[in-house]
Structure formats: C-alpha cells, structure tokens
Amino acid sequence: MSLSRHRKVLPGFRSTLGFTLLYLGLVVLVPLAAAFAKLGGLTWAQFWHAIASPVTLAAYRLSFGASFFAALVNSVFGLLVAWVLVRYQFWGKKLMDALVDLPFALPTAVAGITLATLYAQNGWIGRWLTPFGIKISYTSLGVFVALTFIGLPFVVRTVQPVLEDFDLEIEEAAASLGANRFKTFFRVILPMIFPALLTGFALAFARALGEYGSVVFISSNIPLRTQIVPVLIMSKLEQFDYAGATALAVVMLAISFALLLAINGLQTWSVRHREHH
Amino acid sequence: MHRRPTTEPAVVRWFLIAIALLFMALFLVIPLVAVFAEAFSKGIGYYAHTLASPNALSAIKLTCIAAGISVPLNCVFGVAAAWAIAKFDFFGKNILTTLIDIPFCVSPVIAGFLYVLVFGRRGWLGPWFIDHGIRVLFGVPGIVLATMFVTFPFVARELIPLMQSQGRSAEEAARTLGARGWQVFWRVTLPNIKWGLLYGVILCNARAIGEFGAVSVVSGHIEGANTMTLHVQALYENYDQTGAFAVASVMTLLALMTIGLKEWVERKGTAASSKGTPS
Numbered sequence: 001m002s003l004s005r006h007r008k009v010l011p012g013f014r015s016t017l018g019f020t021l022l023y024l025g026l027v028v029l030v031p032l033a034a035a036f037a038k039l040g041g042l043t044w045a046q047f048w049h050a051i052a053s054p055v056t057l058a059a060y061r062l063s064f065g066a067s068f069f070a071a072l073v074n075s076v077f078g079l080l081v082a083w084v085l086v087r088y089q090f091w092g093k094k095l096m097d098a099l100v101d102l103p104f105a106l107p108t109a110v111a112g113i114t115l116a117t118l119y120a121q122n123g124w125i126g127r128w129l130t131p132f133g134i135k136i137s138y139t140s141l142g143v144f145v146a147l148t149f150i151g152l153p154f155v156v157r158t159v160q161p162v163l164e165d166f167d168l169e170i171e172e173a174a175a176s177l178g179a180n181r182f183k184t185f186f187r188v189i190l191p192m193i194f195p196a197l198l199t200g201f202a203l204a205f206a207r208a209l210g211e212y213g214s215v216v217f218i219s220s221n222i223p224l225r226t227q228i229v230p231v232l233i234m235s236k237l238e239q240f241d242y243a244g245a246t247a248l249a250v251v252m253l254a255i256s257f258a259l260l261l262a263i264n265g266l267q268t269w270s271v272r273h274r275e276h277h
Numbered sequence: 278m279h280r281r282p283t284t285e286p287a288v289v290r291w292f293l294i295a296i297a298l299l300f301m302a303l304f305l306v307i308p309l310v311a312v313f314a315e316a317f318s319k320g321i322g323y324y325a326h327t328l329a330s331p332n333a334l335s336a337i338k339l340t341c342i343a344a345g346i347s348v349p350l351n352c353v354f355g356v357a358a359a360w361a362i363a364k365f366d367f368f369g370k371n372i373l374t375t376l377i378d379i380p381f382c383v384s385p386v387i388a389g390f391l392y393v394l395v396f397g398r399r400g401w402l403g404p405w406f407i408d409h410g411i412r413v414l415f416g417v418p419g420i421v422l423a424t425m426f427v428t429f430p431f432v433a434r435e436l437i438p439l440m441q442s443q444g445r446s447a448e449e450a451a452r453t454l455g456a457r458g459w460q461v462f463w464r465v466t467l468p469n470i471k472w473g474l475l476y477g478v479i480l481c482n483a484r485a486i487g488e489f490g491a492v493s494v495v496s497g498h499i500e501g502a503n504t505m506t507l508h509v510q511a512l513y514e515n516y517d518q519t520g521a522f523a524v525a526s527v528m529t530l531l532a533l534m535t536i537g538l539k540e541w542v543e544r545k546g547t548a549a550s551s552k553g554t555p556s
Binding site: 009010011012013015016017019020021023024027028029030031032034035037038077080081083084085087088090092096098099100101102103104105106107108109110111112113114115117118124125148149152168171172175181206209210211212213217229230231233234237242245246249252253256257259260261264 | 283284285286289290293294296297298300301303304305306307308309311312315350354357358360361364365367373375376377378379380381382383384385386387388390391392393394395397399400401422425426429445448449452457458461462480483486487488489490493494505506507509510513518521522525528529532533535536537539540
C-alpha cells in the first residue's frame, strides 16, 4: 500500500503529528536550544575553565567511577535476582519481584534521607561497620551505595524477560553433551543473555550519572572529594555561575545523548541476537 | 533424587536464593522499614502534627497541582505521539522516537537548569514574563514546567511499542465500515491500549510526585511554596529528622501503592493480550 493511501484511510495524521511536534518543541527542544545558545555565548577560555578545572575533574572522577561500580554491582546481583526470580520457587517470591521496582517508584529525596540515616555512623547499618573503621555516610562510599540502590531495578527488569523466554532445550542439549550446570551457565546461558545484561548495565550507569536526590544527602558534597557532577552544577547555579553551569550541563547532555543512542543500539542488538537463536 | 538437567543442585539453589534475599533485604527491605520507624520515633502525635502543619499541607497541595497538570498533559501527548508514530509511516519516525526519549536520560538538575535558562531574568522568555508580573521561576508555573519535562516520555514510551505491535488493521477495518475519526479512536483503539495507557499514567504520576532535582533548581525553597519532596529536604536540613521521615513515609506509602497498582495492571494487561480480546 502506498504512503498516501495510509494517510487517507486513517484520520488524524496531520493533527496528531503537528501537536506532537509542537509539544515536543515547547517542552523539550526549546529549553535544550537555550542551553546550546548560551554555550555559543561562551568563550573557549570560559568553557575550558569550567570543564577542566580540578574541582570539575574530581567531580567527573567520582560521578563516573561510582556510577560504573554501582552499575557493575547491580549487573552481578541483578542477574542473580533475575535468575532466582525466573528459575526458582520460594516463599516471598512475588513480594520480592514487586519490591524490585521500589527504587523506580520511590522519590529520590526519600531514598536519599533514608540511606543517609541508615549508613550514618550510628545508623542501623552504619553502626555494624564503624568498629571496622568503615564510614559510609558522608564519604564517596556512600555515593556508591546510593547509586547502587538507584540502579537496582534496571538490570533485573532487562534480564528477566530474556531469561523467561530462554529456550530450555539448549540447556538440555548442553547437559546431554556432558556439561555440568556451572559450565552450562558460563558458556551457554551467559553469552546468550549478555546483550540484555549489557543493556541493563548501560541503563543503570546512565541513570546513576545524572542522579541527584539520592546522593545529595548521603554525600558530604565537599568539592574535590565527595562532590558529584549534578551537585557541582547545582552549586554553580547557586553562585550564579551560569556560564560554568552551561558548560558542564552541555557536556553531560552530550554524554547522556550518546548513552541514549548506545542503549537504543544495544536493545536492537539484543532483539536481533535473540531472534537468531 | 533425580533432578532435571536444567536446574542446579538443591544446595546451590538455596544458596543463590539466600544471597538474593540478603541483597534485597539490605537494599530494599531495611530502608523501607527504616522510613516508618524513623517517622514514628517521636510518637503518633508528632507524626500527625507534622503532616497537619500549614507547610506540609501546602506542600501536598503543590505536589498535587504539579502532578495534576503534568500527568494529563503528558498523557494526551503520549496518545497523540503514539497514534502518529504507530498508525502512519513518515520520514524521521525513529528520530522522533529518540527525541521523545531525551528527558528520560537528562539529569533532573540539568532539566531544571534548562528552564532557568529560558525563564530566568536573563533568559529568552524570562524578561517578558517578569515584565508582565508573572513569576515562572520560584513560582508554581516553574515547578509545573519542570515536572512536565521530567515526566514527558512516560506515557509515550508505553504506548508507542504497544500500538506499533497492535498494527493498523483494526482501525482500518473500522474505517471501511464507516466509522469516523473519533469513533475509530474511542471505540477501537482505546479499548486495546487501555492497560498500557493506565500503566504509563501510573509510572508518570509516580515520577511527577517524586520529582526532586528539577524542582529544587527552579524553586525558591521558600517555606509554604515547596513540593512534598522539597519539604522533606527542608525538614531534614533543619534537623527535624522525624518530621522529614513523617512526610517521607506518606510518599513511601504512595510508592508502595504505585507498585501494587502496577502489578495489578500488568496482570490485567497480560490476561487481556493472551485472551486475544480486550477485556
């Protein structure tokens, strides 16, 4: 059927597309354009000073480092949780499955104050670690814990559907060829769910990079030591350093957009990967 | 005892279950319990007093306004965008879908900052609004706009793949039978997408209520002009930890209700699609 015949059969193309573009433009594209326009007004010196100062570099290190390790931990444990939820039966399974979504549904500020209180030196969890000299709240370790909380559902929810659709025949074939479960998992199952696992990792990483509410309470937010990039941007805004904030924001936007494209690509790969098996 | 070749020895299974449960308990259950324990640590009187205070009540009102405006608007947008993308072919469809996803991957602080750039004193539209006495930043409109931005894609992201997988045949059939535009939508499309739509609205609403970073940037943090999340922050930073957790406990209950509703809608949606007919 030709393009124009589709348009004639079903109504509302022009109005819905028009409204969509208008709304998208007003709510998303105009504000984004404002950032790039402001960026254009900056000199190279201003831009470089903002994104390459020691304070900024320290913030990048913490943000990227903590987000990376949090996403890594979530990949390992998220895979475990997804496996256990899909493959096994046990009491409380449905509850556990529902609870996985808690970090999605809970406001970040609530998560933030709760984690800060729990992991403080006299907190419910923190007090067990204080005798060992381990401090979590108000350190970069606290940032890592908060980012792990935030990213928890991403890997679980990305891997779960793939595991659910997994063809047991392949595992049976591996077993009949003499592989034990350990070997089967690492050489048959894991490679096949790897794209989904990587997608979950990327989603958790991207989310952690931009996270503010859960981290700002548990971190002491000291520049050069425990300050993440969103907190740094906030601090620049409070000091009316709009130029610096714009420079940082645009860099983060570029990274976020690149991650978005990467994730979309990963998801396409993941679907094709499954269709070929 | 003979076990299936596609499962592990019982010992391994229980070990893995135990670790998973421990991980979940540490990261999810304990914080959940802690919210309520802290909230009631000074008794029910203090709890009720905190929630009934004027600042708390105005915070609840502002959160309801922000959600009450953003969610319906983004819902309408989601339906319109999904209709355009799923029922027609046109150049740039993939670009449009990617653009719609943008707010999803932007840090909330940056989202708020973008609106400061537009509506601030030296922003593009700021001076016009200020000259006309309308306060966007540090006022309700700013908070609503920031909330709209961060909750922008939720309904669209649910509906676009759903409507794409449902195709056009039902709608086209209705047209050949003489149905007019709105009739096709209300009587053919809407019943098919209602669970996906509800799911998207639930997620959108939860996000709108819980938004913190973006509203933190555009608000003046003035007592009485805060959302619930900002009020939690204000109480916490003023050393009223119990009060902060009291308000937080209300939001946690809302989050748990969101999860419950989500599960219910998911189950209904799967039941409807497996039956092959809208239920």
